[in-house]
């Protein structure tokens with residue numbers, strides 16, 4: 001099983017994400033970000049591309065879409081918190097958005 005992020009990993013790998021629009025979820029070891037796109041097609045295009053990466057990583061987002069907004073929460077359910085899989089998927093999503 002993937003291990004929860006260590007303090008060192010939180011400094012090295014999580015901090016850059018937190019400086020790039022991700023925030024820690026309240027009351028839970030998770031991160032979230034709200035992406036705003038030009039329209040629904042752009043938002044759904046992002047979700048489609050992210051979904052293929054999620055499947056490839058076998059790591060799946062919690063997300064919510066309304067029109068051109070996609071709200072994403074990442075956490076590793078099997079580990080009960082943040083792992084490097086969340087970092088990987090967050091980086092990928094930022095690259096795709």
Ligand SMILES: C[C@H](O)[C@H](O)[C@H]1CNC2=NC(N)=NC(=O)C2=N1
Nearest residue numbers: 058059060061075076077078079
């Ligand atoms: C059986 C399957 O590999 C697991 O349930 C995977 C699937 N996708 C997952 N996604 C996320 N976000 N956390 C998990 O722990 C997780 N586990």
